[in-house]
Amino acid sequence: MKTISISAALLVAAPFALAQSPAWGQCGGEGWTGPTTCVSGYVCTYSNYWYSQCIPGTATSTQPTSTMTTSTGNPTSTSTGTVPTGSVGAGIGQNSQTSINAKFRSHGKLYYGSIIDPGTMSASGNTVKANFGAVTPENSMKFDAIEGTRGSYNFGGSDQVVNFAKQNNLIVRGHTFVWDQQTPSWVGSLSASDMTTVLKNHINAVMSRYKGQIYAYDVVNEHINEDGSVKSTLWTRKLGNDVFRIAFETARAADPNAKLYINDYNLDSNNAKVAGIVRLVNQLNGNGTRLVDGIGSQGHISGGQGSSAQSALTALAAANVGEVAVTELDIASAPSNDYVAVAKACLAVSKCVGITVWGVRDQDSWRTGTNPLLFDNSFKPKAAYNATLAAL
């Protein structure tokens, strides 16, 4: 009864005749009409719903594997609230269809977010819910906040942030593990082997607590010099570049679904530091297993620098990573042109998943006196907010 014409059969067969994507090339994603298989030695790997990429390997599944052992010892932990459970927020918040997050998402991006912490939650909470789709804990998930004393974990602040996010359907970006700042001095005094144990235990403690609930982590923060070389920090002085492998492997094993980032500042133009971070990431990912999923560009900039954002993000996205993000945006005096330029830069770079602004209202900004944020001290949207909204 059923017949199939020769031309229909050819149409069905046609996709198999297409060329294969090259090494590191795109091989899938929303609206993608090109090849969906890769040249030999590479496998098409899902990054997100709008981007798949050919990365080295032959396996049919690219679920990362790790030979790391898990933590040793029995650390204690404290929390003042309810331990968060469930899965990661969808990033849709409670915002209206005209919020900056909703409009950003309407272009296929994941979130336009901000920061929150227990200290700012009661004042800024409603503005965050109404306008943003993601939150990063400003300080409460840093090393010193969680583990001021070795083996004794305080999750009080970070639990509040994760619970707030879950109640309001917000994405969470975790921040941060390997950093030279806001890390207790006792960490720097440890032997290499003790430091390794402490780092693994710390990452395991945080990531197992929030497993499945945090979209991405800044596993490594601010470890590149302006000339592109690796920075001398309390971590690298003891462990050398191996600290990066240790941290990313531990993080991957602790929550295989979390996106693992390296994050830094002054990645705001296509400069030597951008080249350096791309080089380091490609080295770390160079053995066929992707350790680093994303590069975060903090974006603490001044007026005029927004115009370089697109070339910088494009250069970062050329690394062997699945995604990039602007993670800590604030712009001195908040010029509309620069905020609009950064938003448009992320829209123009397919791997860019989102933008996080580092603060809600000016008086809470860490850049005291520069008024770099999108809301004034009465939580009224400033010109840059309205201009960004209009541009999206």
Ligand code: XIL
């Ligand atoms: C800042 C916080 O905003 C301040 O409250 C804190 O005193 C210092 O740290 N790069 C980062 C962020 O990765 O964690 C920093 O946040 C800003 C610079």
